[in-house]
Amino acid sequence: MKWSSLLVVLFLLAGCIPKSYIETLGIISAVGYDLTEDERIRGTLVMYQFDAGETSTSQVVTGEADTSKGIRFATSRLTSHQLVSGQVRLEIFENELAKRGMMKYMDTLQRDAAISDMGYLATSEVPSEELLKSGNDEDRPNTGNYIQELIKKSIKEEAIPNAVLTSFLHDYYDTGKDPILPSLTLEDDKAVINGISLFQDDRYVHTTSHEHTFYIMLMKQEFDHGQFQVQLPKDALEKYHKKESIDQPGENALHVSIHELNSEHAITPSKGDPTKQSFKLKMEGRLLEITQDIDLKNEEAVETLEKEIAKQIKEHLQETLQVLIDNKVDPVGFGAKYNTQNRTNRVTKENWREQIPSLQVDFDVSFKLLRYGISE
Amino acid sequence: MSLLLPMKREQFLSSSKDLLNQSPDLVQKVFNHEGQSIIVQFIHYQVNKEQLEDEILEIITRSTHPWSNEGLMNKIPLASTKQENKMDAIIEQMIHGSVCIYIESEKEATLFALPNQEHRALNRAETESLVFGPQVSFTESLMTNLNVIRWRLDTSDLVTEKLIVGERIQSEIRIVYLKSLANTENVNTMRQRIQDLNISEVEDTSVLGQLIEDSSSTVFPQLIFTELPDRFCNAISKGRVGVMVDKSPTMLLGPMNLFSFFESTEDLYMRWNMGSFIRLLRFVSMALSIILTPMYVAALTFHYEIIPSTLLVSLGQSRSTVPFPPVLEALLLEILIELLREAGARLPTKVGQTMGIVGGIVLGQAAVEAGFTSNILIIIIALSALASFTAPSYLMGTAIRIIRFPMILLAGAWGIIGIVFALSFLVIHLLKQKSLGRPYLAPIYPFEWSDFNESIFRVPFQKNAKRSKALMTKDNSRYSESKARERNDVDRL
Numbered sequence: 001m002k003w004s005s006l007l008v009v010l011f012l013l014a015g016c017i018p019k020s021y022i023e024t025l026g027i028i029s030a031v032g033y034d035l036t037e038d039e040r041i042r043g044t045l046v047m048y049q050f051d052a053g054e055t056s057t058s059q060v061v062t063g064e065a066d067t068s069k070g071i072r073f074a075t076s077r078l079t080s081h082q083l084v085s086g087q088v089r090l091e092i093f094e095n096e097l098a099k100r101g102m103m104k105y106m107d108t109l110q111r112d113a114a115i116s117d118m119g120y121l122a123t124s125e126v127p128s129e130e131l132l133k134s135g136n137d138e139d140r141p142n143t144g145n146y147i148q149e150l151i152k153k154s155i156k157e158e159a160i161p162n163a164v165l166t167s168f169l170h171d172y173y174d175t176g177k178d179p180i181l182p183s184l185t186l187e188d189d190k191a192v193i194n195g196i197s198l199f200q201d202d203r204y205v206h207t208t209s210h211e212h213t214f215y216i217m218l219m220k221q222e223f224d225h226g227q228f229q230v231q232l233p234k235d236a237l238e239k240y241h242k243k244e245s246i247d248q249p250g251e252n253a254l255h256v257s258i259h260e261l262n263s264e265h266a267i268t269p270s271k272g273d274p275t276k277q278s279f280k281l282k283m284e285g286r287l288l289e290i291t292q293d294i295d296l297k298n299e300e301a302v303e304t305l306e307k308e309i310a311k312q313i314k315e316h317l318q319e320t321l322q323v324l325i326d327n328k329v330d331p332v333g334f335g336a337k338y339n340t341q342n343r344t345n346r347v348t349k350e351n352w353r354e355q356i357p358s359l360q361v362d363f364d365v366s367f368k369l370l371r372y373g374i375s376e
Numbered sequence: 377m378s379l380l381l382p383m384k385r386e387q388f389l390s391s392s393k394d395l396l397n398q399s400p401d402l403v404q405k406v407f408n409h410e411g412q413s414i415i416v417q418f419i420h421y422q423v424n425k426e427q428l429e430d431e432i433l434e435i436i437t438r439s440t441h442p443w444s445n446e447g448l449m450n451k452i453p454l455a456s457t458k459q460e461n462k463m464d465a466i467i468e469q470m471i472h473g474s475v476c477i478y479i480e481s482e483k484e485a486t487l488f489a490l491p492n493q494e495h496r497a498l499n500r501a502e503t504e505s506l507v508f509g510p511q512v513s514f515t516e517s518l519m520t521n522l523n524v525i526r527w528r529l530d531t532s533d534l535v536t537e538k539l540i541v542g543e544r545i546q547s548e549i550r551i552v553y554l555k556s557l558a559n560t561e562n563v564n565t566m567r568q569r570i571q572d573l574n575i576s577e578v579e580d581t582s583v584l585g586q587l588i589e590d591s592s593s594t595v596f597p598q599l600i601f602t603e604l605p606d607r608f609c610n611a612i613s614k615g616r617v618g619v620m621v622d623k624s625p626t627m628l629l630g631p632m633n634l635f636s637f638f639e640s641t642e643d644l645y646m647r648w649n650m651g652s653f654i655r656l657l658r659f660v661s662m663a664l665s666i667i668l669t670p671m672y673v674a675a676l677t678f679h680y681e682i683i684p685s686t687l688l689v690s691l692g693q694s695r696s697t698v699p700f701p702p703v704l705e706a707l708l709l710e711i712l713i714e715l716l717r718e719a720g721a722r723l724p725t726k727v728g729q730t731m732g733i734v735g736g737i738v739l740g741q742a743a744v745e746a747g748f749t750s751n752i753l754i755i756i757i758a759l760s761a762l763a764s765f766t767a768p769s770y771l772m773g774t775a776i777r778i779i780r781f782p783m784i785l786l787a788g789a790w791g792i793i794g795i796v797f798a799l800s801f802l803v804i805h806l807l808k809q810k811s812l813g814r815p816y817l818a819p820i821y822p823f824e825w826s827d828f829n830e831s832i833f834r835v836p837f838q839k840n841a842k843r844s845k846a847l848m849t850k851d852n853s854r855y856s857e858s859k860a861r862e863r864n865d866v867d868r869l
Binding site for chain 1: 677
C-alpha cells in the first residue's frame with residue numbers, strides 16, 4: 001500500500017515535466033543580433049524544423065525586440081513550432097551592437113541552462129541577418145551550421161583563437177585581460193572569417209587584419225600544429241643559393257611557409273611595473289615551402305634561415321603589439337600575468353586600461369627548423 | 377494396510393492385478409513342476425524381453441530340482457536381485473522394470489531388475505549451440521547423463537548423491553560435486569533445499585530450479601540451466617554444485633553470479649584474447665540492449681539538447697512523419713520484435729525462417745514507408761534485440777528483454793531522470809539478489825579484484841593460478857604459480 005501510493009504520486013508528478021517532442025520544436029541552431037536604426041535589437045534565428053513531406057529542414061526567421069529573449073517571443077508568431085534554444089551552437093553579434101557592450105547578452109546565454117556553454121561566438125562586419133541569410137553554405141543544412149563548422153575547423157587548425165562562450169567569459173572576468181572573437185564578413189554571398197575583433201572588456205573596438213591574427217595568437221596561446229607564412233628580405237640568403245639553380249637568384253621575393261608549428265612561450269613581468277614585460281618565445285616547425293632555391297644541405301644556410309625567420313617574427317610581433325596598444329586592449333593578458341606574480345602595484349580593471357599605452361614588451365624569439373624534406 | 381506374502385496362487389494373481397488397476401499390460405505366467413506352482417509376472421513393455429527369456433524363463437523351465445528362492449537366486453545370472461514380502465513394494469519394483477517371480481506359498485517373492493527404457497541417443501545441442509567445442513548435449517535419461525559426466529570427470533572424487541523428490545510421482549535427483557573442492561556449505565544448502573521440498577511432483581529441472589531459488593519474484597535467474605555436458609562439467613570442476621533430474625535434459629548449476637550468465641565455455645576454447653573480447657562484447661551488448669531504446673525515447677521526448685547536431689537533422693526528419701509519441705512508437709516496435717521472436721519459436725523450423733524474413737524485412741520496411749515508425753528507431757530496436765540474444769543463457773537474454781519495457785515507460789514519463797531511476801533500482805535489486813545464499817553481484821560487490829580474472833575477463837590459463845574466491849572452494853589454487861613461470865623446454869638455450 002505504501003509502495004503503490006508512492007508510485008502513484010511519482011507518476012502523477014511526472015505530468016509536470018513538459019514534453020518537447022522533437023518534431024514539434026523549432027530548434028534554434030544559430031542566432032544573429034543586429035542593431036536597428038531605432039536602437040532596438042533585430043534577431044535572426046536559424047532553426048531546424050521538421051515537417052512531414054518537407055525536404056528542407058531549416059528556416060531563418062527575423063524579429064525585433066528590446067531584449068535577446070524578447071526576440072524569441074517576437075519570432076514565435078512566425079512559426080507553428082515551439083522555439084527552443086537548447087541546440088544553439090553559434091551566436092553572431094554585429095559590430096555596431098558589440099560596440100555597446102556584449103555582457104548584457106552574454107549574461108542570459110550564460111545563465112540559461114538550456115544553452116550550451118560551448119557554443120561559438122563571433123562578430124560580424126555586415127548585419128548578421130545578411131550573413132545568416134547568405135546563399136552559399138556548401139551544402140550544409142543551413143548557413144548557421146556552415147559558419148559553426150567553419151569556426152570549429154579554424155580553431156582546430158589553430159588559425160583563430162578559441163571562440164567558445166566560456167573562453168570569452170573567462171577572458172572577460174580575468175583582471176588585466178581582454179577577450180577576442182573571430183570576425184566574419186561576406187565575400188561573394190559567402191560568410192568568411194576576415195580577422196579578429198578586439199574588445200575592451202565587453203565592448204568591441206577594432207578588427208585586426210588577417211596577418212595580425214597569427215601574431216596575436218602567438219602571444220596568446222601555444223601552438224601545437226599550426227602553420228604560417230613569413231616574408232623575408234629578398235637578399236637575406238643570397239650566399240646560399242644553389243649554384244646550378246635555373247632561377248636568377250634573388251629575383252623572387254623570399255617567402256617561407258612553415259607547418260607543424262610548435263611554440264612555447266614565457267611572459268616575465270618585471271617586478272613592480274606591469275608595463276615592462278619580457279616575452280620569450282621558442283618555436284619549432286617544418287619547412288613546407290621556400291620560394292628561392294636554397295641549398296638546405298648546408299647547415300649554415302639553415303641556421304641563417306632560422307635566424308632570419310626569428311627576426312621577422314620579432315618585428316611582426318612588435319607591429320602587432322603596437323596595434324593592440326593603439327586600441328588600448330590586452331588580449332594576451334600581460335596585466336593578468338603581472339598579477340599572478342606580483343603582490344604590489346596590482347593591476348585592476350580600471351587602472352590597466354590607462355597603463356596599456358605605456359606597455360613595453362621585450363621580445364626574445366628563437367626558431368628551429370625541424371625537417372625540410374629530402375634535399376637531393 | 378499393505379498385503380503381505382505368503383499367499384495362495386489365485387490370491388497373488390488377483391491382488392497383483394488389483395494393485396495395478398487391472399492393467400492390460402500386466403503379463404502373468406504360471407509354471408507347474410512337481411506339484412509346485414511358480415508365477416512369473418511383469419509389465420511387458422518395461423522389461424527387456426530377450427534377457428527375460430534367455431536368462432530367467434529358460435532356467436526356470438529347464439530346472440529339474442524343486443524350486444526355492446535360494447535356488448533361483450543362485451541359478452539366474454542377474455546382478456540386481458531383491459527379495460520382497462510386501463505386495464506394494466513388489467508392484468512398485470515392477471513398474472520400474474523388474475520381473476517378479478513368486479513360488480507359491482513362499483514368504484518372499486524374488487525380483488529381477490531387467491529394465492527396458494526407451495530414450496533418444498546423445499544429440500547435438502540445440503538451445504545452447506557452440507561454434508567451437510564439444511557439440512553433444514544431455515538427454516532425458518539420467519543414466520545416460522551420469523554416464524556422460526562420469527566419462528568427462530573420471531575421478532573417484534566425484535560425488536553423485538541420490539535424492540528422491542515427489543509425493544505422488546517420484547523423480548530421482550542427483551546432486552553432483554567434487555568432494556575435495558566444492559564448498560560444504562553450498563552442497564548442504566542445495567541438498568537441504570531439495571530435501572525440504574514437499575511437493576506432489578517435479579516436472580523438470582527448470583521447475584526444480586524455480587522451487588529452490590533464493591528469490592522467486594525477480595526476473596533474473598539465479599541458477600544456471602544448461603544442456604551442455606562440457607559446461608556442466610566445467611562448472612563442477614571449478615567447485616560449483618550441480619543438480620540432475622531424471623527425465624530432464626537440462627542440468628542445474630549453482631551458486632552463480634550475474635556475470636557467469638555471460639560466460640560461455642567457448643571463451644575457454646578460444647585463445648584468451650579472443651575469448652576476452654567476445655565476453656566483453658556480451659557485457660557491452662547487454663548494456664546497449666538495456667539503454668539504447670530508452671535513451672532514444674528520452675532524447676526525443678525531453679532532451680533534444682543532447683542530440684549531436686550532426687544527428688539532429690536525420691533524427692528529426694525520420695520522426696516528422698510518425699503520428700505517435702516516441703514512447704508509443706518504441707513500445708510498438710519492441711512488441712513487434714517480441715512477437716516475431718515468439719512466433720518464430722513456436723513455428724516449425726522451416727516456417728520459422730520465413731517468419732523472420734516476413735517480419736524483419738516486410739514489416740520493418742513497410743512500417744517505415746507507411747510513416748508508422750522512424751527508420752532510426754528500427755535500427756535501434758533491431759540492434760538492441762540482437763544484443764539481447766548474445767547472452768549465452770537464454771533465460772538471462774529474456775530477462776534483459778523484459779526489463780527494457782519498464783525502462784522505456786520510465787524514459788517516456790521522466791526522460792533521463794527516469795532512466796537513471798530505473799538503473800539505480802536495477803543495481804539495488806541486483807545487489808539484493810543471492811544465489812544459494814552467495815552474493816549475486818560478486819565480484820563487483822563484494823569487490824574482489826582477483827575474481828575479475830574469470831568472471832569478467834578471460835585471462836590466459838598461465839596467469840590464472842587461483843580459483844574464484846566467490847565460490848569459497850576447499851582448495852584455492854589450480855597450480856603453483858612459481859612453477860608455471862619456469863620454462864623447461866628441452867631445447868632451451
